[in-house]
Amino acid sequence: MINKTLKETQLSDGTKISDLVDAEKGIISPRIFSDQEIYELEQEKIFSKVWNFVAHETEIPNQGDYVTRFVANDPVIVVREAENKINVLLNVCMHKGMHLCRTDAGNTKNFRCIYHGWTYKSDGTLMGAPAAKEAYKGAFDKNQFKLVNARVERYAGLIFATFNQDAPSLDEYLGDMKWYIDLYFNRTPLGMEVLGEPARWIIKANWKSAADNFASDSYHTVMTHYSGVELGQLPPNPMFASFGVQVAMENGHGIGVIGAPPNIPLPEYLALPQEIVEAAQAKLTEPQLEALRRSNFVPGNVFPNFSLLNVMQLPGLEENEYPIPFMSMRVWQPKGPNEFELLSWFLVEKEAPQEFKEASRDNYIRNFGASGMFEADDAEVWSGIARVTKGVTAKKELKLHYIMGLDAEHEPGNWPGPGKKIAQTTYTEQNSRNFFGYWAKLMSEES
Structure with a gap:
């Protein structure tokens, strides 16, 4: 049970979140990755x-x-009611709490519960129930049983929801991250489209390991993904992934933009087709175009668990093969302290030639699909962290050190985008400290 008698929320053994996370010094207890009580508190305090x-x-x-x-951990239905109206409904029947819609996707005029047949419109309004007049003797008011609706707001084709009526607007919550969302999700007049349904698989790890990795960690690239070096997909230079900028933003958001190392002639604009570059030039601002020109590998995370990956990936060993970029977004859906479901989508510009769409998707599947080479590398690391840090001694004695770049100067340099930047390198853990600092802030606040 959580002790809420003090100003800062305490765990049942009296531990404060501030005892576990010192974001300013970059010191974190592995307990936050494996504790059931912390996981349950995250559902209440964060998600x-x-x-x-x-x-x-x-x-x-x-x-x-x-x-x-x-x-x-609440199941929801995301449904288009009309052309410009999208609802997010709690996926629970108002009668006896049955799981209402049990399929991943589809098209329907209404949602009918298999338990007693209560049927709802796409806005959650109850249409009726079998034999309602006879069974309820006239004491059945359909207006009392509308499904619970979440707040819904959209940005750049991305749909967000919350059941917190006191949450700030999505525009305020995203803040400077909107500039980067426009750059990587919304850079052409027609925008991006999802091709196919999201791939889903389970990883035996804590969701924060994955979110932190995408927000901050380019340092792991050459070592964790060394097989990519051996196959000629990545340069052997251990500093390869350090050339660029890391940007921390309010509310725990973060992104890294990795560019071309010196003396390595990589293409500009993520190696996007000329049609897409021209479309972007017609829509983006000059600063955004400059940022896109210098982008090659772009991981990022919108707090808490929504990540993006827009990369220029070499397809293989052939010298004359041209890099093929792809765009992926993913959600790290917590299922417990040491388990999450990964939902991974492939996106591409609507304006893109069909040949490019197919090649880009193939490259995404080969490298970051469910059995993709780089995806498997990351999953092994995250699950390895979960395996070895949940012991009694590890949780009591071990401290993890997110100290890289702790004393680095935060100067904009010549980077054109907003946010708190460390110029000239992405080998820093400022975004990790930003992520865990905001996590600790929310976890410490009284409800």
Whole structure:
């Protein structure tokens, strides 16, 4: 049980979150990755309070289209009611709490519970129930049983939801991260589209390991993904992934933009087709175009658990093969302190030639699909952390050190984008400290 008698929330053994996370010094206890009580507190303090990414608009383009997702550990239905109206409904029947919609995606005019047949419209309004007049003797008011609706806001085709009526607007919550979302999700007049349904698989690890990795950790690239070096997909230079900028933003958001190392002639603009570059030039601002020109590998994370990966990936060993970029977004959906479900989407510009769309998707599947080479590397690392840090001694005695770049100067240099920047290198853990600092802040606040 959580002790809420003091100003700062304490765990049942009296431990404060501030005892476990010192973001300013970069010292973190591994207990935050393995403790059941902390996991349950996260659902209350974080996921139920902030904006959660639930779907992309192109997943539900037509009236009646829906997908089922999660907000915190609450199942939800994301459904298009009309052309410009999207609802996010708690996926629980108002009668006896049955799981209402049990398919991942589809199209329907209504949602009918298999338990007693209560049927709801796409806005959650109860349409009726079998034999309601006879069974309830006239004491059945349909207006009392509307499904619980979340707040829904959208940005650049991304749909977010929260059940917290006191949360700030999505615009305020995203803050400077909108500049980068526009750059990587919304850079052409027609925007991006999701192709296919998200791939889903389970990883035996804590969701924060994955979110932190995408927010901050380019340092692991050459070592963890050394097989990519051996196959000629990555340069052998151990500093390869350090050339660029890391940007920390308010509310725990972070992104890294890795550019070309000196003396390595990599293409500009993520090696995107000329049609896409020209479309971006017609839409983006000059500073955004400069940032896109200098982008080659771009991981980032919108707090808490929505990540992006827009990269220029070499397809193989052939010298004459041209790099093929791809765009992926993913959600690290917590299922327990040492388990999360990974949802991974492939996106591409609507304006892109069909040949490029197919090649880009193939490269995404080969490298960051469920059995992709680089995806498997990361999963082994995250699950390895979970395996060895949940012992009694590890949780009591071990301290993890997120100290890289702790004394680095935060100067904009010549980077054109907003946020707190460490110029000239991405070998820093400022975004980790930013992520865990905001995590600790939310976890410490009284409800």
